[in-house]
Each structure stands twice: as structure tokens, then as C-alpha cells.
Amino acid sequence: MKRMVCLAGLVAGWMVAGCGKPVEQAAPATPAAPRAAKATYTIGMSQCNLGEPWRVQMNADIKAAAEPHPELKVVFKDAQNDTLRQRAHVEEFVSAGVDLIIISPKEAQPLTEPVAKAYQSGIPVIVLDRAVLGDQYTCFIAADNRKIGKAAGEWIKQALGGKGKVVELKGLMTSTPGQDRHAGFLEGIAGSGIEVVFEADMKWLEPDARKEMESALARFDAIDLVYAHNDPGAHGAYLAAKAAGRDSSIRFVGIDALPQEGVAYVAQGILAASFQYPTGGQEAIATALQILKGEPVPKQIVLGSRLFTKASVAAGGEDLP
Amino acid sequence: MTDDRDTAAMGFAGRVFRWLGSPTGRACLALALVLLVGFVFHADGAFYKAGTHRDALRQTSVYGILAAGMTLVIVTGGIDLAVGSVLALVSVCFATLTIHWGWSAWAAVPLALLIGALCGGASGLAVASWRVQPFIATLAMMALARGLAKYASGGMKVSTAVQEVDGAYRYVAVPAVFRAIDTRILGDNVPVVTAIFAVCFGLAWLALARHRWGRQLYAIGGNEEAARLSGLPVVGAKFAAYVASGLFAAVAGICQAAQEQQGDPEAGAGYELLAIAMVVVGGTSLMGGRGGLGLTLIGILTIGYLEKILSINAVPEAGRLMLTGVIILAAVLTQKRGR
Numbered sequence: 229m230k231r232m233v234c235l236a237g238l239v240a241g242w243m244v245a246g247c248g249k250p251v252e253q254a255a256p257a258t259p260a261a262p263r264a265a266k267a268t269y270t271i272g273m274s275q276c277n278l279g280e281p282w283r284v285q286m287n288a289d290i291k292a293a294a295e296p297h298p299e300l301k302v303v304f305k306d307a308q309n310d311t312l313r314q315r316a317h318v319e320e321f322v323s324a325g326v327d328l329i330i331i332s333p334k335e336a337q338p339l340t341e342p343v344a345k346a347y348q349s350g351i352p353v354i355v356l357d358r359a360v361l362g363d364q365y366t367c368f369i370a371a372d373n374r375k376i377g378k379a380a381g382e383w384i385k386q387a388l389g390g391k392g393k394v395v396e397l398k399g400l401m402t403s404t405p406g407q408d409r410h411a412g413f414l415e416g417i418a419g420s421g422i423e424v425v426f427e428a429d430m431k432w433l434e435p436d437a438r439k440e441m442e443s444a445l446a447r448f449d450a451i452d453l454v455y456a457h458n459d460p461g462a463h464g465a466y467l468a469a470k471a472a473g474r475d476s477s478i479r480f481v482g483i484d485a486l487p488q489e490g491v492a493y494v495a496q497g498i499l500a501a502s503f504q505y506p507t508g509g510q511e512a513i514a515t516a517l518q519i520l521k522g523e524p525v526p527k528q529i530v531l532g533s534r535l536f537t538k539a540s541v542a543a544g545g546e547d548l549p
Numbered sequence: 550m551t552d553d554r555d556t557a558a559m560g561f562a563g564r565v566f567r568w569l570g571s572p573t574g575r576a577c578l579a580l581a582l583v584l585l586v587g588f589v590f591h592a593d594g595a596f597y598k599a600g601t602h603r604d605a606l607r608q609t610s611v612y613g614i615l616a617a618g619m620t621l622v623i624v625t626g627g628i629d630l631a632v633g634s635v636l637a638l639v640s641v642c643f644a645t646l647t648i649h650w651g652w653s654a655w656a657a658v659p660l661a662l663l664i665g666a667l668c669g670g671a672s673g674l675a676v677a678s679w680r681v682q683p684f685i686a687t688l689a690m691m692a693l694a695r696g697l698a699k700y701a702s703g704g705m706k707v708s709t710a711v712q713e714v715d716g717a718y719r720y721v722a723v724p725a726v727f728r729a730i731d732t733r734i735l736g737d738n739v740p741v742v743t744a745i746f747a748v749c750f751g752l753a754w755l756a757l758a759r760h761r762w763g764r765q766l767y768a769i770g771g772n773e774e775a776a777r778l779s780g781l782p783v784v785g786a787k788f789a790a791y792v793a794s795g796l797f798a799a800v801a802g803i804c805q806a807a808q809e810q811q812g813d814p815e816a817g818a819g820y821e822l823l824a825i826a827m828v829v830v831g832g833t834s835l836m837g838g839r840g841g842l843g844l845t846l847i848g849i850l851t852i853g854y855l856e857k858i859l860s861i862n863a864v865p866e867a868g869r870l871m872l873t874g875v876i877i878l879a880a881v882l883t884q885k886r887g888r
Contacts, residue, residue: 279815284704401866429866434809437818442604443860446595460706467810471731472600487718492710496720 242502269328269520271302273322276334276358277309280432282507285486286332286356289509295515311338318342322349326517332356340364349394352519354512358404363527367515369508371531373408374415375424376503380532380546381416381482383501384453387479391421392452395444397430397437399457403503406432409483425451430461439466445472453479459490459502466498485536494536504534504545558788572832572840576847579830579880583855592861603733603740603859609853610746611636611808613846615824617746617753618797619803620845623828624757626770626837627676627683629791632798632824635668639802641698644707644812647724654726668694669795673788687791691821696815707812723810730807742804749800753793753834754842761770765814770837827852829842830880851880 271294278284287304294300303326307314315442319342321329329351336359344364347353352366359368384394396413399406406429423447428440437456444451445468449514454469456462464484469475479500484490490502510529518525534545587596595601615632622629639661646657668690675686710718733740744842757763765786768776777783801820806812831848833840855876859869 278699280702281705426863428860428863431866434813435805438808439604439608439856440860441602442608443592443595443857443863446598446601446604446861447592464809467731467808471733488705488708488710488712492708492718492720496709 244376265521266299266327268299268301270303270324270326271300271330271516272305272317272324272326273330274305274307274314274317274321275332276314278306279309279359280482281486281489282505283332286509288505289507290330290513291509293510293513297513300513300516301307309334311335314339315342318346322346322351326351327541328352328354328519330354330512330516331355333358333360336360354515354519356508356512366519367525367527367529368519369511369515369529369531371506371508371533373405373505374412376429376483376505376533376548377409377412378416378536380409380414380455380483380501380503381413381418383416383503383535384413384455384481385417385420385422387500388422388452391423393423393425393448393450395441395448395451395454395465396424396427397440397454397456397461397547398427399430399432399461401429413455430456430464432461433452434460437461438468441465441468442472445469445474451478453481453500454481456482458482459484459486459493459499462499462502463489463493466493484532491541491545493543494538497538500537502536503548504536506531506533563566564657575883576830576832576844576851576880579876579883580847580851580854583851583858583876587858590858590862592863595861596858599738601857603738603743605853605857606743606746607740608857609849610740611804612820612823612827612853613849614749614797614801614804615820615829616845616849617712617750617842618794619821620828620833620842621753621757621766622683622794623825623833623835624766624770624837624840625787625790626773626835627787627790628687628835629669629672629798630684630687630821630823631668631672631690632794632801633696633820634691634698635665636802636805636817636820637793637814638668638694638698638701639665639799640806640809640816641702641707641812641814643803644806645701647726648707648709648721648811649711654729655722657726658803661803662796665795665797665799665802666792667795669798670788672795673705673791676782676791677787682884692798695814702812702814704814706814709810711820727807727810730804731810738841742808745800745804749797750842750846753797756793757842762786762789769836770839772838782804788855823852826877830877848880851876 240375255459294302305317340361343360347364355365355368426444430437454465459482462480466480482502485502494500533548540546643661646652672687672690675681676683827848831844
């Protein structure tokens with residue numbers, strides 16, 4: 229009986245909280261009013277998951293960028309790929325009264341409202357990498373996967389002299405980065421004699437990429453190049469080709485260019501090229517400092533990419549147009 | 550009496566039919582069906598190339614090692630959900646020891662095996678001595694080992710790019726032991742990981758089918774209370790089964806690290822389910838007491854070949870998952886009707 233009452237109370241509470249107020253709270257025009265300068269600022273950073281090295285790198289970049297600024301204190305939270313946990317992060321940051329929130333959301337729809345609420349309560353919000361819906365945030369910072377895929381396609385077209393047989397190892401095709409890196413690549417090679425002879429979904433995973441590449445090698449005697457949607461995928465393909473004794477006749481191209489993955493593989497001569505997918509961690513802190521000083525910032529920042537090849541890796545890569 | 554006469558009267562066709570009704574026959578039928586799919590959808594002849602089969606066996610070796618250990622546990626009526634995480638923990642530790650610290654294989658391999666055995670031992674202690682349900686005990690170990698793997702690696706892959714104190718990267722050579730494991734022997738025909746799988750499998754088979762301990766495991770799976778009352782060392786035998794499963798997971802972890810040339814804290818996610826599927830498709834009962842490693846071998850080959858055939862035909866992911874689900878269900882349903 230007691231338990232029933234508790235349950236009823238919980239449900240009632242949830243209903244009140246859930247349905248109580250409509251979303252439109254007459255958004256203030258400039259919620260981030262110029263604030264009085266403080267000695268220290270607390271920044272809350274909610275990361276959607278730390279299972280991917282790229283996101284670990286993003287946190288590391290934020291930490292490194294904040295270090296020279298003793299007035300900044302960054303609190304990191306990891307949502308472990310759980311949307312509701314990430315929503316709770318935002319709410320915790322609001323109730324803790326942080327000065328600024330950086331969020332790299334797991335998905336757009338469910339996090340739009342929590343982010344909007346935080347923004348409306350006067351806390352500036354920087355959205356990193358993945359978007360939320362609408363415009364209830366301060367600044368959105370991201371790279372453009374489609375553009376990077378297109379740059380990879382164009383580079384491959386040039387490297388192969390306009391024709392050749394290519395294997396495409398795709399990232400998880402239910403994810404937007406996978407879709408965009410695929411669509412951009414097709415755009416980049418459009419009109420050339422390049423033929424994609426084998427394509428498979430390796431779900432961003434190196435062991436899967438190796439398996440799929442072994443199948444491609446068994447089927448096709450002539451493969452000129454492998455385009456993988458991430459560097460571990462390209463590395464897995466290389467290992468498969470090496471085991472078959474065919475690594476010297478195939479070139480491997482990947483995306484992400486993390487220092488310990490893609491850049492290392494290029495430096496070691498394993499990959500022909502890797503296209504950087506920047507984390508935006510450094511830009512997020514730079515933007516945060518501007519916001520905290522009361523300076524205006526653009527609503528959206530599109531990050532540039534860098535290309536790492538054997539020739540440019542020692543010099544830290546080259547800027548992509 | 551009548552049975553003998555019937556068998557004699559049935560002739561060859563009848564005996565074949567009867568064999569197909571046995572667990573082994575049913576498991577073989579599933580494998581034959583999968584291979585038939587390969588012969589029909591051979592992907593421009595790729596299925597007829599020796600290299601395809603060599604690769605199929607190499608790819609399935611890591612799962613096969615896990616499935617061999619898993620069989621020992623499942624025969625007792627238990628389950629080990631931790632093998633995928635233990636694989637990741639061992640691969641991270643093994644990569645750190647050999648790549649970053651430059652240990653020789655003679656020191657790194659025993660330590661890696663010890664880590665796997667300790668994880669298995671912890672699960673075994675909880676299951677056998679503290680009588681925690683195997684599902685829960687190994688679920689806890691699954692989370693714990695994954696956490697340890699992430700902690701030991703700092704969440705990053707342990708690769709040949711070593712970060713110095715100043716943040717710069719130094720590139721080291723791939724350790725000789727990695728190259729030795731990820732190569733082929735016997736005239737370039739047999740991948741070393743497949744040979745390692747064969748050895749692990751042989752050891753597990755000897756233990757389960759020929760050793761007293763194996764009999765004890767069957768007895769425990771059949772009726773634990775009866776086994777206890779007949780004076781069998783139930784606690785010790787069960788504990789040892791989980792230690793063995795942890796050891797096999799460690800071997801798989803070493804193979805995984807060598808094949809990836811790195812230690813990935815995210816490696817092996819979902820491998821435990823594939824290993825369980827291999828055991829069950831073979832025909833070993835999850836209730837315990839029934840089955841064996843011969844059946845598991847057929848299950849390993851069935852699922853391994855199914856994956857390979859779908860891969861060489863470049864079947865999209867959605868189709869692969871659906872087909873795998875249907876095959877597992879079909880295989881298990883035919884097993885069930887046999888009883």
C-alpha cells in the first residue's frame with residue numbers, strides 16, 4: 229500500500245513536471261546579458277560518450293585549451309551514450325549555476341528542450357559537433373562531414389588520375405557522419421572514371437573493416453585504393469591487405485586524423501592520406517572566453533579541416549580550402 | 550533387441566536419417582545448409598578460393614576461443630557474460646606491456662593470462678562460493694572488466710604511437726610477438742590464430758570429454774544437488790570452469806591485440822553473445838548437463854561461415870542481422886524438436 233502511494237506520488241509529480249508548462253516561454257532576445265566580471269568562471273561540459281577516442285580527444289583539447297586560463301574551471305560529465313543522462317547533466321549544470329555550458333549532444337530532438345531551458349535561464353550554451361533543433365543556444369561549433377567527404381573524393385580522384393577501382397568501407401550508415409562522408413565522397417568523385425567495386429558497413433570498427441576488406445580482396449584481383457570513413461577502418465583494411473601480400477599495390481585513405489591514430493598511420497607510411505575531423509575543443513574554449521567577456525560571437529562556426537599526407541605530416545598537415 | 554533389428558533393417562538410408570535426428574546430425578545439417586548458401590552465392594567464385602576459407606577460419610578463431618571456454622561454463626548450467634570485457638582488458642594490458650613498456654613476450658603473455666584467470670576466478674568465486682546467480686555475477690564482472698580496461702588505457706587505444714610527457718608522439722615498432730601471432734605457418738596456409746584456437750579447443754575438449762573434471766561439470770549441470778550429495782567437489786569444479794573461461798578470454802584478448810596491432814578498450818563488445826550463440830547453435834543446452842565441444846565446433850563453423858558468406862556477397866547490414874537472427878532461431882528450434 230505504502231509503495232502504491234509512493235508510486236502514485238511519483239507519477240503525479242512527473243505529470244505535473246512534464247505537462248505543467250508549455251515550451252514557449254517568450255524567449256528573451258539576449259539571454260546572455262553582459263555579466264559582471266568574475267574572478268573565476270565555471271564551465272560545465274557534457275560529453276555524450278567517452279567510448280570513442282575522438283571524443284576523449286575532444287575533452288583533452290578542451291582541457292588543454294582551458295589550462296592557460298586560471299580563471300576557467302571546467303567540470304566534465306560523461307553521459308555514457310544515454311540521452312536522459314545527458315539531459316540530467318544540463319539540468320544539474322543549471323541548478324549548480326555554472327557560468328557557461330558546453331554540450332556535445334548525443335542526439336538533437338530530446339536535448340533541444342533542456343538546452344533551450346538552460347539558455348533561457350540566462351546561461352550561455354555552446355553546442356559542439358552535433359546540433360540541436362531550433363535556435364535556442366548561443367553558438368554551434370562543428371565541422372562539415374559532407375565537405376570533408378567531398379575533399380577526400382576529390383583528392384582520391386586526383387591521386388588515381390581520374391580512374392580506378394575503389395573499396396569504400398563505410399561508418400555506421402544509420403549515423404549522419406557515415407551518411408555525409410559517403411554522400412560527400414560520391415560528390416567528390418562524380419564525373420570521373422572511378423568505380424566503387426565493393427562497399428560495406430564496418431560500423432567504425434577496425435576488426436569489422438579488416439573482415440570486410442578480406443572479402444573484397446577475395447573477390448577482386450585489382451583494387452587501387454581503399455576509402456574508409458575513419459582511420460581505424462583504413463588501418464584494418466591495410467592489415468588485411470598486408471596479410472594477403474597486397475598492401476604495396478593499394479593505397480589507403482582515412483578520415484579523423486587523430487594524433488595517435490590517423491596522423492601516426494600517415495607518418496608510418498600506412499595511410500596515403502588522412503583528413504582531419506576537428507574536435508572543436510580549442511574553438512569552444514576560445515568562444516567561451518569571448519562570451520564570458522561579453523563579446524558577440526557568431527551563431528555558427530564551421531571548423532576547417534586539415535589534410536595529412538606523407539609530404540605534409542611532418543609540418544603538421546596542410547589546410548583544406 | 551527390437552531396436553537392433555530395426556536398425557539393421559533400416560539400411561544405410563535409415564541410419565543416415567536417424568543420424569540426422571541426433572544432436573550432431575542436426576548441427577551438421579545447419580552447417581551444411583550455410584555452406585550450401587555459400588556454394589550458390591559464391592560471389593564471382595570468391596567462395597571457391599582457398600584464401601576465403603583460410604580467412605573465414607582466422608576471423609572466427611577469436612570467437613571460437615571464447616566459445617570453447619564458454620562451453621565449459623554452460624555445461625555446468627552457468628553462463629559467462631564477461632568474456633568480451635575480459636578480452637578488452639587483456640588486450641589493453643598486453644598492448645601496454647609489449648608496446649609501451651617493451652616487455653618480452655615471455656613475461657607479457659603469462660601476466661596477460663594471469664589477468665584473465667583472475668577475472669574468471671572472481672566470477673567463479675562469486676558463483677561457486679557465494680552462490681550468486683551466474684548471469685548476475687558475470688554481468689558484474691562484464692562491467693568491472695570493461696571499466697578496468699578503460700582505466701588502464703585512459704580511454705584511448707593503446708597503439709604504436711606513444712605519447713611522451715611533452716605531448717609529442719613517438720612511434721615504436723610493432724612488437725615481434727604481435728607479428729608472430731598475426732602470421733601464417735605450415736607453408737603459409739594456417740593462420741597462427743587458427744592454430745591457437747585449435748590448441749585451446751583441443752585442451753577444452755580433452756578436459757570436458759576425457760578428464761574427471763569434465764564429468765563433474767556435466768554432473769553439476771545435470772543436477773547440482775545430486776552432484777553435491779554424491780560427494781563431488783561442486784564448488785571447486787565450478788570455480789575452475791570460470792577460471793578456464795577467463796583464461797580462454799585472455800588468450801582471445803592476446804590474439805585480438807596482435808591482429809589489431811593495438812589494445813582497444815572497446816574491443817570485444819558483443820563477443821560474449823556471439824560466443825553464446827555459437828555454443829547454442831551447436832546444440833549445447835543452456836540448462837546445462839548436455840552438449841559438448843564437438844557440437845560447439847560445428848556451431849562455431851556455422852556462424853563463422855555465415856558471416857563470411859554474407860560479407861563476400863556485400864549483403865547490407867540490415868539483411869545480415871535479420872539472416873543471422875533467423876539462422877540462430879532455426880538452428881535452435883530444430884535442436885529442441887530433437888528432444
